Amino acid sequence: MDKEEDPRNGVGNGTTTKKPRLSGFITDSEVQSEFSHHEAGVARINNGSFGCCPGSVLAAQRSWQLCFLQQPDHFYFSVLRPNLLRSRALVQTLINADHIDEVSLVDNATTAAAIVLQQIGRRFSHHQNDAVVMFSCAFPAVKKSIQAYVTHAGGSVIEVDLPFPVKSNTEVITEFRKGLSKAKSGGRKVRLAIIDHITSMPSVLIPVRELVKICREEGVDQVFVDAAHAIGSVPVDVQQIGADFYVSNLYKWFFAPPSVAFLYCRRSNASSSEIHHPVVSHEYGNGLPIESSWIGTRDYTPQLVVPAITDFVNRFEGGSEGIMRRNHVQVLKMGKMLAEAWGTSLGSPPEMCASMVMVGLPSKLCISSDDDAMRLRSHLREKYGVEVPIYYRAPKNGEGECEPKDKDGLITGYARISHQVYNRIDDYFKFRDAINRIVLEEDLY
Amino acid sequence: MAPTCPHTGLFCRLSLSLSLFHHPLCCSHSSNPLICLNPHTMASNHLNGDSHILHHPKKPKLSSTSTSLITPSEIQSEFCHHDPSVARINNGSFGSCPTSVIKAQQVLQLEFLRQPDHFYFNCLKEGILKSRTVIKQLINARHVDEVSIVDNATTAAAIVLQRIAWAFAEGRFDKGDVAIMLHYAYGAVKKSVEAYVTRAGGCVIEVQMPFPVNSNDEIIHEFRKALERGKENGRKIRLAVIDHITSMPCVVIPVKELVKICREEGVDQVFVDAAHAIGCTDVDMQDIAADFYTSNLHKWFFCPPSIAFLYSRSSPKCLDLHHPVVSHEYGNGLAMESAWIGTRDYSAQLVVPKVLDFVNRFEGGIEGIKKMNHDNAVEMGQMLAKAWGTNLGCPPEMCASMIMVGLPASLAISSDSDTLKLRAHLRENFGVEVPLYYRAPKDGEVGVITGYARISYQVYNKFEDYTKFRDAINKLVCDGFSCNLLSI
Numbered sequence: 001m002d003k004e005e006d007p008r009n010g011v012g013n014g015t016t017t018k019k020p021r022l023s024g025f026i027t028d029s030e031v032q033s034e035f036s037h038h039e040a041g042v043a044r045i046n047n048g049s050f051g052c053c054p055g056s057v058l059a060a061q062r063s064w065q066l067c068f069l070q071q072p073d074h075f076y077f078s079v080l081r082p083n084l085l086r087s088r089a090l091v092q093t094l095i096n097a098d099h100i101d102e103v104s105l106v107d108n109a110t111t112a113a114a115i116v117l118q119q120i121g122r123r124f125s126h127h128q129n130d131a132v133v134m135f136s137c138a139f140p141a142v143k144k145s146i147q148a149y150v151t152h153a154g155g156s157v158i159e160v161d162l163p164f165p166v167k168s169n170t171e172v173i174t175e176f177r178k179g180l181s182k183a184k185s186g187g188r189k190v191r192l193a194i195i196d197h198i199t200s201m202p203s204v205l206i207p208v209r210e211l212v213k214i215c216r217e218e219g220v221d222q223v224f225v226d227a228a229h230a231i232g233s234v235p236v237d238v239q240q241i242g243a244d245f246y247v248s249n250l251y252k253w254f255f256a257p258p259s260v261a262f263l264y265c266r267r268s269n270a271s272s273s274e275i276h277h278p279v280v281s282h283e284y285g286n287g288l289p290i291e292s293s294w295i296g297t298r299d300y301t302p303q304l305v306v307p308a309i310t311d312f313v314n315r316f317e318g319g320s321e322g323i324m325r326r327n328h329v330q331v332l333k334m335g336k337m338l339a340e341a342w343g344t345s346l347g348s349p350p351e352m353c354a355s356m357v358m359v360g361l362p363s364k365l366c367i368s369s370d371d372d373a374m375r376l377r378s379h380l381r382e383k384y385g386v387e388v389p390i391y392y393r394a395p396k397n398g399e400g401e402c403e404p405k406d407k408d409g410l411i412t413g414y415a416r417i418s419h420q421v422y423n424r425i426d427d428y429f430k431f432r433d434a435i436n437r438i439v440l441e442e443d444l445y
Numbered sequence: 446m447a448p449t450c451p452h453t454g455l456f457c458r459l460s461l462s463l464s465l466f467h468h469p470l471c472c473s474h475s476s477n478p479l480i481c482l483n484p485h486t487m488a489s490n491h492l493n494g495d496s497h498i499l500h501h502p503k504k505p506k507l508s509s510t511s512t513s514l515i516t517p518s519e520i521q522s523e524f525c526h527h528d529p530s531v532a533r534i535n536n537g538s539f540g541s542c543p544t545s546v547i548k549a550q551q552v553l554q555l556e557f558l559r560q561p562d563h564f565y566f567n568c569l570k571e572g573i574l575k576s577r578t579v580i581k582q583l584i585n586a587r588h589v590d591e592v593s594i595v596d597n598a599t600t601a602a603a604i605v606l607q608r609i610a611w612a613f614a615e616g617r618f619d620k621g622d623v624a625i626m627l628h629y630a631y632g633a634v635k636k637s638v639e640a641y642v643t644r645a646g647g648c649v650i651e652v653q654m655p656f657p658v659n660s661n662d663e664i665i666h667e668f669r670k671a672l673e674r675g676k677e678n679g680r681k682i683r684l685a686v687i688d689h690i691t692s693m694p695c696v697v698i699p700v701k702e703l704v705k706i707c708r709e710e711g712v713d714q715v716f717v718d719a720a721h722a723i724g725c726t727d728v729d730m731q732d733i734a735a736d737f738y739t740s741n742l743h744k745w746f747f748c749p750p751s752i753a754f755l756y757s758r759s760s761p762k763c764l765d766l767h768h769p770v771v772s773h774e775y776g777n778g779l780a781m782e783s784a785w786i787g788t789r790d791y792s793a794q795l796v797v798p799k800v801l802d803f804v805n806r807f808e809g810g811i812e813g814i815k816k817m818n819h820d821n822a823v824e825m826g827q828m829l830a831k832a833w834g835t836n837l838g839c840p841p842e843m844c845a846s847m848i849m850v851g852l853p854a855s856l857a858i859s860s861d862s863d864t865l866k867l868r869a870h871l872r873e874n875f876g877v878e879v880p881l882y883y884r885a886p887k888d889g890e891v892g893v894i895t896g897y898a899r900i901s902y903q904v905y906n907k908f909e910d911y912t913k914f915r916d917a918i919n920k921l922v923c924d925g926f927s928c929n930l931l932s933i
């Protein structure tokens with residue numbers, strides 16, 4: 001194989017090679033080529049759910065996979081660990097973690113949630129009257145994890161409502177303070193607050209730094225930030241954010257193949273020695289990063305391609321920051337274009353979104369349940385070649401001034417559109433036209 | 446000229462030849478704990494054939510299915526990604542995967558990358574169900590609900606043991622209640638037992654096991670003793686963790702008998718850790734009748750890394766099993782939970798039907814492969830033991846496709862770290878990949894063999910792999926090599 005492509009030959013540390021190559025930055029057609037494996041004819045405006053992975057990173061992954069298959073013992077004894085360490089070091093720099101021991105690689109945010117919650121749940125069995133606080137729109141899998149590890153162990157769960165549509169950070173902060181007070185009422189101790197950095201559905205960028213500060217002021221034991229979407233979407237500085245635990249998926253917005261995420265655990269956190277990977281193997285007791293680096297024979301290659309990813313992002317002007325900036329500008333532009341075309345509105349102001357935005361759907365679509373939303377999504381996929389998740393927003397009691405409306409009625413449905421480097425304006429035109437047709441022709445779904 | 450092996454053409458099965466009866470392995474008089482070979486067992490297990498034939502062109506069988514049987518060169522082609530400079534006699538650790546299965550896996554990976562939402566909503570669940578159905582048939586489970594797919598046996602152990610930990614935490618088990626496991630249980634499983642049982646207040650009892658071992662009776666005897674200890678002072682034995690094929694040292698355990706004894710002695714539940722079993726030895730859930738049974742398909746069943754099944758009998762006690770990574774399917778049964786634990790690459794779990802296609806290109810399918818692997822592993826083990834003047838670690842009927850071969854005492858293996866260093870030395874300087882085991886001398890034992898190699902035989906192996914190993918060790922002995930000389 002071509003030596004230049006062999007990821008094991010080592011390339012510079014991602015953050016130092018931002019100088020443009022002699023041939024300049026990656027071109028449009030090169031970008032399209034990197035994502036040529038995406039299904040043609042599909043307006044793929046849902047990067048948020050499953051992410052994407054460019055051809056050059058997939059090629060790097062394949063070469064790691066081949067390395068294992070060629071001589072797995074040699075891979076296990078000599079190749080795996082040093083290269084996992086290399087990936088972790090790059091992540092450490094990316095997120096401004098103090099020490100590499102704070103960075104573990106796991107499959108995904110769902111796994112990270114299980115790790116953090118198992119540890120919390122273990123303490124619950126000794127104390128009664130303990131509570132956990134989370135947003136009501138927390139990711140469903142995380143809610144189930146809380147049920148499995150907190151409720152099951154006798155803890156109470158307090159949900160904080162997320163106002164949506166939302167106008168400002170202040171609204172979120174106010175609701176959060178209310179939720180914390182409720183949690184602390186009756187002398188309960190709040191053991192854990194789970195805060196999304198970017199909520200999934202509906203998708204909103206949350207002022208995490210402020211919320212973490214409030215948690216500290218209010219005596220919350222531990223703060224876990226579920227930032228599944230964050231890395232590659234917003235700048236991530238774990239020291240600034242100040243949480244005890246912070247997880248983000250690299251395969252969503254950071255071009256990793258499925259799947260790899262990092263879990264950051266602050267060293268100063270007293271419980272960091274009690275945190276374990278639930279799949280116990282030889283490395284049990286050697287710290288979470290080392291435990292996670294071997295949980296039995298598996299394909300660890302998604303965790304090995306972080307150097308190849310940093311090479312990829314550095315082909316873009318401004319590297320990862322440039323990509324984030326342009327995604328943000330474009331998704332807002334497209335969101336506004338759609339809202340204007342349909343006569344609706346966006347679900348949040350520009351500063352409360354990153355590379356995804358919620359766009360109100362015409363009230364004439366009559367979306368009145370989660371099922372409706374799912375059916376519309378399937379219909380868009382199958383009949384119109386558009387892939388986009390749809391959110392049902394139930395009307396609040398008493399239609400007030402604050403309820404989102406268009407000229408025909410209440411807006412009860414929102415589309416979460418994403419913008420990633422492979423997207424083209426035509427993707428959004430296709431979506432605009434599909435909705436217009438469905439409304440015009442009263443196309444039942 | 447004896448007939449060549451019709452499947453591989455590479456070398457043949459064990460012969461019934463007289464040479465075996467004069468084998469140093471036959472019961473005799475040395476101080477080594479030698480193995481008595483039962484010639485009748487050998488006779489019934491092996492075909493006629495010359496034992497040291499090298500490459501021979503395959504003679505096509507004159508049957509209507511002959512054209513669909515895989516040829517030797519096709520086999521080599523299926524494993525052409527293996528490093529050709531390595532005598533790869535360690536299939537047991539990480540298994541192997543043929544090219545046609547890897548290709549099928551890549552097609553699935555690409556399908557996901559093409560349009561992941563469509564894959565998630567329309568393809569994934571049914572693909573996992575198909576794989577589970579194939580596995581259910583392979584292992585003779587009653588219902589597909591009893592079959593869950595997980596990453597590996599390590600994960601399966603965490604699932605079973607986590608349930609035990611909850612039972613202690615919720616007071617359903619008393620502190621001091623017992624879990625039994627073999628002394629030779631896999632290291633990772635031992636740690637899992639420590640994490641989930643000891644930490645939760647349970648008491649762990651290990652079954653001592655002799656090695657080298659001469660018969661199933663020795664194991665059964667030790668197992669009964671351990672059960673008695675477990676029940677002392679009115680304690681309840683909540684779980685027995687029994688290996689089907691121990692890892693190091695490698696021995697096939699009489700699980701069916703041990704499960705029966707557990708039932709007789711009132712052990713709550715039995716978990717069989719059969720990481721190596723599927724594709725290696727017979728796996729029949731009705732026959733073995735354990736409560737939980739797990740085996741890796743990426744070891745001996747040609748799947749890519751990684752996939753294992755966890756079988757749990759449909760009885761009320763088993764409804765409370767959960768995958769530790771909780772996602773949308775929580776509460777819908779372990780099989781559903783395991784089929785979605787967040788976004789990941791599930792392709793290794795989806796290729797099982799393709800693997801069945803591969804396996805059925807061999808005569809006798811997986812049964813034929815198992816038998817051939819067993820016969821060849823035994824033959825190669827005996828060849829090596831004879832060449833080195835050592836012994837095997839167990840009789841042929843207590844091994845499947847792996848066998849423990851004693852290493853010459855002059856190598857002076859005297860610790861676990863010696864085995865790792867010697868193993869690395871063999872890998873780096875001789876191109877031989879084989880795991881080594883340190884067998885500490887017992888009190889009063891003198892001049893015993895302290896090192897054993899666990900050799901594997903899988904369809905891609907060749908006679909030369911083992912002669913390469915033979916010669917490497919002979920050279921080391923000849924050069925006066927000793928583990929004392931290896932740097933730290």
